[in-house]
Amino acid sequence: MSGTEIKASVLHGANDLQVEVRNLPAPAADEVQVAVQATGLCGSDLHYFRHFRNGPIEVREPLTLGHESAGVVVAVGSSASSTLKVGDRVALEVGLPCESCELCREGRYNICRGMNFRSSAKAYPHSQGTLQERINHPARWCHKLPDTLTLEHGAIVEPLSVAMHAQKRSGLKPGSTVLVLGAGAVGLLCAAASKVAGAKHVVIADIQEDRVKFATDNAFADAGLTVPIPTVRPETVEDKLAYAQRVAESLKSLKVKGGDAVIGEAAVTFECTGVESCMQTAIYATQPGGKILIIGMGMSVQTLPIMAASVKEVDLVGVFRYANMYSEAIDLLASGNPLLPDIRKIVTHRFNGLDQIPGAFDTAARVKDDKGDLVIKVMVDMA
Structure with missing residues (x-):
């Protein structure tokens, strides 16, 4: 068998990662072969690792994670030699759409029905992810990095593209107030994208106090709220909505940094948790005519105060991955824009080599590590 032997991290079942040897053929005419060096772990990867499924999507064969x-x-x-050469450093856009359907022709290839996305079990046979030494990938979907950016920046381009795609769909007007629910990696990046887009105030909320503090201390947000967990969990719909209203009022009454004026309602809310109570809070906290960007992939069925959204003409806008964002994200990271926080600060933990990947996933599943340090984004370096 011709080709190159490579090592790959392969998931065989819940929490069962094994290092295996694979044969990788030479790249096809339109492909390049990339030695993968930096890979960030995503929430979807973590779901597959812990449960061997992601919501309704079940893993049906051994799967390499990472995207x-x-x-x-x-x-x-x-x-492919006209666009890339050996030695080029590239960010990998790992979703491969059909490129021929109406959605692809409209530039909305992220929702192409024929999308094949690395490390996802949605398609079968599964498209293997990037936690392996090398992959062959179409040159068209490899984006060259400028010398000023690191490979770690290149890995961050993927979640940053999610945030920038959401920002684009929000239609945020400069001078507006933005609310971000969820201070994980994507929430922080949505906050950063809003800063660059000219938001007057960015407010962030999370149940973890340390995450809120991280956001405000590192200029991702101007104000933050640690959402109180009720001593008695709301059970009825009425109690759940009452709780969401109380949280919304707390957010609206936050003080502007350095002043006495309150934040008020948000023009745009990024819901990055997928939690039902957060979606309810988003509706109550968003101003008439505002937009809610639904980014978090959590509960698939939720009870929402639709009338509250309807009478305010609040738009609920779906967000799924990204389209046409990689080049813009790379340009933003390389721009030196003073409004952009230090994005690499979201990478809180780094692991080296295939053998360390199980430990990387164990850390990614935690809020804090053994030292008590906050966990936001875990990066695997295979250089």
């Missing part, structure tokens, strides 16, 4: 990745080109197909 937030960057690496170095080590071989180039015959028709």
